[in-house]
Amino acid sequence: MEFLVASAIGVMTAAGIYMVLRARTFPVVIGLSLLTYATNLFLFATGRLAIGRPPVISADAAGYIDPLPQALVLTAIVISFGMTAVVVVMALRAYLETGNDHVDLPGDASPEATEDDWKLRGRKPAPAPAPGGRGGRA
Amino acid sequence: MNHLLILPILLPAVVGALLVLAARHDSVLARSFAVASTVLMLGIAVALLVLASDGQVRSYALGAWPAPFGIVLALDRLSALMLVLTAVLGLGVLLYAIGGWDQRGKHFHPLFQFELMGINGAFLTGDFFNLFVFFEILLIASYGLMVHGGGGLRVKAGVQYVVTNLVGSSVFLIAVGMIYSVTGTLNMADLARIVPQVPAADQALLQTGAVLLLLVFAVKAALVPLHFWLPGTYANAPGPVAALFAIMTKVGAYSIIRLYVLAFGADAGAAAWLAAPWLLPAGLVTLVLGMTGVLAARSLGQMASFAVIGSMGMLLATVAVFTPQATSAALYYLIHSTLAAGALFLVADLVAERRGAQRDRFAAAPRIAQGGLVGGLFFVAAIAMTGMPPLSGFIGKLLVLDGVRASAHASWFWALILSTSLIAIVGFSRAGSFVFWKAHALPAAPAPGYRPDGALSFVAVGGLLACLVLLTAFAGPVHAWLELVAAQLYAPAGYIDAVLGTAQGVR
Numbered sequence A: 001m002e003f004l005v006a007s008a009i010g011v012m013t014a015a016g017i018y019m020v021l022r023a024r025t026f027p028v029v030i031g032l033s034l035l036t037y038a039t040n041l042f043l044f045a046t047g048r049l050a051i052g053r054p055p056v057i058s059a060d061a062a063g064y065i066d067p068l069p070q071a072l073v074l075t076a077i078v079i080s081f082g083m084t085a086v087v088v089v090m091a092l093r094a095y096l097e098t099g100n101d102h103v104d105l106p107g108d109a110s111p112e113a114t115e116d117d118w119k120l121r122g123r124k125p126a127p128a129p130a131p132g133g134r135g136g137r138a
Numbered sequence B: 001m002n003h004l005l006i007l008p009i010l011l012p013a014v015v016g017a018l019l020v021l022a023a024r025h026d027s028v029l030a031r032s033f034a035v036a037s038t039v040l041m042l043g044i045a046v047a048l049l050v051l052a053s054d055g056q057v058r059s060y061a062l063g064a065w066p067a068p069f070g071i072v073l074a075l076d077r078l079s080a081l082m083l084v085l086t087a088v089l090g091l092g093v094l095l096y097a098i099g100g101w102d103q104r105g106k107h108f109h110p111l112f113q114f115e116l117m118g119i120n121g122a123f124l125t126g127d128f129f130n131l132f133v134f135f136e137i138l139l140i141a142s143y144g145l146m147v148h149g150g151g152g153l154r155v156k157a158g159v160q161y162v163v164t165n166l167v168g169s170s171v172f173l174i175a176v177g178m179i180y181s182v183t184g185t186l187n188m189a190d191l192a193r194i195v196p197q198v199p200a201a202d203q204a205l206l207q208t209g210a211v212l213l214l215l216v217f218a219v220k221a222a223l224v225p226l227h228f229w230l231p232g233t234y235a236n237a238p239g240p241v242a243a244l245f246a247i248m249t250k251v252g253a254y255s256i257i258r259l260y261v262l263a264f265g266a267d268a269g270a271a272a273w274l275a276a277p278w279l280l281p282a283g284l285v286t287l288v289l290g291m292t293g294v295l296a297a298r299s300l301g302q303m304a305s306f307a308v309i310g311s312m313g314m315l316l317a318t319v320a321v322f323t324p325q326a327t328s329a330a331l332y333y334l335i336h337s338t339l340a341a342g343a344l345f346l347v348a349d350l351v352a353e354r355r356g357a358q359r360d361r362f363a364a365a366p367r368i369a370q371g372g373l374v375g376g377l378f379f380v381a382a383i384a385m386t387g388m389p390p391l392s393g394f395i396g397k398l399l400v401l402d403g404v405r406a407s408a409h410a411s412w413f414w415a416l417i418l419s420t421s422l423i424a425i426v427g428f429s430r431a432g433s434f435v436f437w438k439a440h441a442l443p444a445a446p447a448p449g450y451r452p453d454g455a456l457s458f459v460a461v462g463g464l465l466a467c468l469v470l471l472t473a474f475a476g477p478v479h480a481w482l483e484l485v486a487a488q489l490y491a492p493a494g495y496i497d498a499v500l501g502t503a504q505g506v507r
Helices: A002-020 A025-045 A068-098 B003-022 B027-052 B077-098 B108-124 B128-146 B152-183 B188-197 B200-221 B229-236 B239-262 B276-296 B300-319 B324-354 B371-386 B392-403 B410-441 B455-473 B475-489 B493-504
Strands: B058-061 B072-075
Touching: A002 A025, A025 A068, A025 B152, A068 B128, A068 B152, B003 B027, B003 B058, B003 B072, B003 B108, B027 B072, B027 B077, B027 B108, B058 B493, B072 B077, B072 B108, B072 B188, B072 B493, B077 B108, B077 B239, B077 B324, B077 B455, B077 B475, B108 B128, B108 B239, B128 B152, B128 B239, B152 B188, B152 B200, B152 B229, B188 B239, B188 B493, B200 B239, B200 B276, B229 B239, B229 B300, B239 B300, B239 B324, B239 B475, B276 B300, B276 B410, B300 B324, B300 B371, B300 B392, B300 B410, B324 B371, B324 B392, B324 B455, B324 B475, B371 B392, B371 B410, B371 B455, B392 B410, B392 B455, B392 B475, B455 B475
Parallel strands: none
Antiparallel strands: B058 B072
16 A cells, blocks of 8 residues: 555656646646656655554544544645635736746747737737636635 | 743734735725834734743644644744744835825735744744744735736746746745654754764764755745846736835744754764855855945946855855854844845835836936935935945944854955955946936936825835934844844754643643
8 A cells, every 4th residue: 555655656747747747827737736746645644654543533443543644634735725726817817818828938939939929910818818817816 | 831822923914814804995994004013013922022032932832732733823033023023024015105105006905914923933933844834925915016017027926936936836845844754843842952973874864864854945035056046036026016025035044053053063063064064165155256246236236146055045044054143243233234135125115106108227317306315315225225324234244253253264254254345346336427416417208107106105214224224323223132042042942842842741
């Protein structure tokens, strides 16, 4: 079980870092999600891996598992979930306002950023600019 | 327990929520509440400073759960100092924002209050998972403030900022998990008690966790090679928000000072002074890179951002010497550089508002309105930022040069600090002459769409600069007090006893 959990964390972290380093916002968001999954799993594993042990006191328990990491994971999940929503909205807003979904600022962006620009192509993207789409106000 | 300790967190939380609920549509009400709250916060911070000045560390167990099982807040001289600094900068920035920035988007004032809440919380907490939570609070508020007013470029820079900090948060959690898995505690004082007893077999895991944590604080403090997010973020953020962010890099510096002196300091056995070999070279490289960036910058905002990076480098390299003398010098420079950077960003915004489409770029633009006054303010802020006499930057650099004299790397400090000061002076003079003097060669034409600010903007900038003058005039007493701060930091037994003493019911 240790091998399975450890390799799952490792693979997700590696994939997450690879995706975060991509040039466009969608893979970056996916990468952030993978990274937070890996982090949550890692935090969970810091309470040691054991099967069938309760984290709360009960009369017929043979042993206990550390409940604190589970509380930490819960906090981390809530925060990372909310933050993913924020970054999605901000990425969408940046796409609609600047015309492309590249992460780089215009000064440093690759030539592909202009090729991908929907404003320069004179065509609207599938989701029309939503009036309520205000970025980053969580 | 003294309930005054939790007020710097509670007050902005309550006021922020009230502003969202009741003052959404009424700008006068929102402004009055925000200013009243920030002034009150300054009062509370000063009261806490007076309270902490007696040298006793006070702890506040939330929900009366004893440490290390519950979360504690701890107040010592350093945290009280940071609270006062936050409130002073916050008040200046808020007054400036009321000059017009706060109406360019929604919810400026609530976000501002939540930002202050997160910053105050990070300075007060005595628990490092709680530190993570307060980091998130201040970051979430800063995401909103960063894109305040909108605009494609700003939102794009905002996305970069959010992504960087989300990766940072993940690393923070991994580091916290590692340290917890070895020591079984999240309380900083308890950690300091346990770290010396960690067996050799677990040292690798503990030290990896501690260095990862250092990495996270270095992201916040914009230390090379983790500084890439800062110029894009600060130069694209609204002026007053960039000025407020001047304190956010210091949250990283504060966390480094707090944790690596308390838990990984002289008593930490195999993990003693863990941060020093990483922090010192990184800090010096940051100093060089930041000040070189000042020379290469293409706008006032960018230049101020690189000046912030440079000052963080100097601050953290000085901290990395880890002696009370160097730390007290670093703290003096910390106060100075926060206020100077705040004032500089506000001046850059004053310029940008007056130059129409050219904003604050170093490009030809006609003379600006009130050019003499704005130019004078820029001159004072630049003198402060580059560390020229007579302002406090000079005294700060002098104290740092003196404070690191005993260090084995003193020659590096002297050479790099003095040469980068020269580079910064060249950069700032070039910027000043370009923006304020070369404009006289062009025919005068007021930028379209410009409406003059009220006196409030100037009061805000002038107030921050006046604080620098006060810091210069009272450098002696302030530095004497900062030596007490450093002495308290380097005697961690008092902090540990005060926090864990509550566990035995001693209040």
